[in-house]
Amino acid sequence: MTHRLSKSKILSGIQCPKRLWLEVHRPDLLEYDQSTQARMNSGHQVGELACIYLAPGGHYIGLENGFGHALEETGKLLDSDAPKSLYEATFAHDGVLVRSDIVIPTKSGLLVTEVKSSTSVKQYHLWDCAVQYMVINGLGRNVRGLQVAVIDSSFVYPGDGDYQGLMRVEDVTDEVLKLQPEIHEWTRQCLDTLQGAIPEVDPGGHCTTPFCCPFSEICAPENGPEFPLECLPRIREHLLEQFRQEGFQDIRDIPEDRLQSPSHERVRRVTVSGRPELLPGAESTLGSLPYPRYYLDFETAQLAVPVWAGTRPYQQLPFQWSCHVEDAPGRIRHLEFIDLTGYPPMREFARSLIAACGQSGPIFVYASFEARILRELMAMFPDLAAWLDGLVQRIVDVLPIVRRHYYHPQMYGSWSIKTVLPCLAPDLDYSGLDGVQDGNQAQEAYAEAVDPQTTSLRKKELQRNLSAYCKMDTLALVKIVEALIGNKKV
Known part of the structure; x- marks a missing residue:
């Protein structure tokens, strides 16, 4: 069975192949928290304003009649004699489907804009744009440039519904082109992941970066340590990995003389004793x-x-x-x-x-x-x-x-x-x-x-x-x- 990937699915696969597999094969287990839903709602509002101010007068590609119709409509409008800007333009190539927030046709090619509700361009935004370029370019359409529109945190709202200046646009074309070999390889790995059994992936930093995984409860070990090493406050990842390689899983496993940080040693000492500590003062x-x-x-x-x-x-x-x-x-x-x-x-x-x-x-x-x-x-x-x-x-x-x-x-x-x-x-x-x-x-x-x-x-x-x-x-x-x-x- 061939699975069609989306850009969000590829980003999930980059974060964790197990997350990708569960999203596709067990979507019934998804548990998005309220903050995730609120972030999505905020993104929709920002996206609507970006369309108004960055590409006014465009045409929205809806999904009322399914992805097939959206793909066909996008192609016809881009190939028309007088193409206009498209919102949520839909493209598919080589098993990957993407919807681009804003696509502006120009004489020298398509200008693709990804809209984000953050205040700066993140690494995963570049991955997002890189997937879009891979698909659109793979269809033989020339991409003139890629950019990310983010919120300008210095913007002061003047009132009366005037949001001119809310969004700040950064060109990311060069970064996206450099990512193409990696994106092609990640896409191949994602497709392979979906064809196999559920991957075995241990919990770690990837469970919360760049986003909290909606399957975290499923992946939590049933018989994990009572006081995992991550409970040491602000512990660096390299130190965590070092302790794991030495066979330590629980804070209580760490020898008394191994921790250099006084706060780490205090947590270890109190955890080993099992009793709270209230110091004088x-x-x-x-x-x-x-x-x-x-x-x-x-x-x-x-x-x-x-x-x-x-x-x-x-x-x-x-x-x-x-x-x-x-x-x-x-x-x-x-x-x-x-x-x-x-x-x-x-x-x-x-x-x-x-x-x-x-x-x-x-x-x-x-x-x-x-x-x-x-x-x-x-x-x-x-x-x-x-x-x-x-x-x-x-x-x-x-x-x-x-x-x-x-x-x-x-x-x-x-x-x-x-x-x-x-x-x-x-x-x-x-x-x-x-x-x-x-x-x-x-x-x-x-x-x-x-x-x-x-x-x-x-x-x-x-x-x-x-x-x-x-x-x-x-x-x-x-x-x-x-x-x-x-x-x-x-």
Whole structure:
């Protein structure tokens, strides 16, 4: 049986032959997460704008009547007396089918543009273009040039639907031509892979690069190590490979004198002991701070295509905050702000936060994210800058304190709040939340909530889910600080 490859299938095969085989033979096992689907949706929106601004007046090649009709329509339009630009032009040659985002016919040949929602050209974009060149050139059509259109992160949206300048185009013709021998060989290997049995491929870095594999659960070893070497924080790939060659699979296998990094040795030592380690100092650092204490968390929207005048692509724009206020030891109340109107939320976000946090008392956060957002708001609203800077000056980042003083074997080399919390406060559990359990899902919920097509009933549900998630983040911060200063057994 002959399998027709697409450019996406070839890219999957380059990443991992097992992924390619499963995509073709077992598509029923595909499990794309919500962030992957959101990235796809964003790509469609960027693609539509690229067509309008880079090749206006073109013709879209649809798939309503199947790939055969799309191939025929593409050929007829390109061979007509007055060919026009094509969107999703479809070509097939030697068992490989591709759809090109934008194809502009010129007197000297076809100009092929691949549209991406990233802000720079990646290596896999070149592979993508190289597959298109292989197919189109193989059909005997002259390709004048290939280019990748990416988002210009410096673009500031002026409003009124004017997106001129959103996309930046880079010529990649020379790089694509140099890749042709490799692309031909990879294509042959992909076709061979599909003709055989499922390949045996061990999990590794390729499972997440350049994209997270949708079959990761299938490939996870049933009897793998309890504490794999990858749990050593920020370990370099060459060191991982060296340990594997020496027969080490589990962190506990590594001899005491083999790790040069103090953080690696600490993880190994605590993992071997099986007991959490809380070093002295956290209690004196946190416990001496005055009341009232504020525990703060933000959620932001990060849009590839900005919708509010004066904002940039992928700028993190805050729409929600949660704050647990501890007025005295054990006396805690909760405040929050959320704006799902679809109008710019940033100014009211800042004003309400200033009012909620008062003028004194430490503001606990986890990592530097909130401070960075506050500084951006200072630049956005100069009249509020002094007040916002006052909040920044009061911030106490709990993450480096936890990293210095605490480690539990079940953290598996991570100090994220979602790995620390089950160890310090196992009674709190994000998995019990409905709909929104992480920051990516919060962004997706926001995008759905402000969509004009979302019903009022669904919008209320999304608001409840977002409120519960952000509130959990700040309650988690309360519990972590309590545990570190000794108000709760670690």
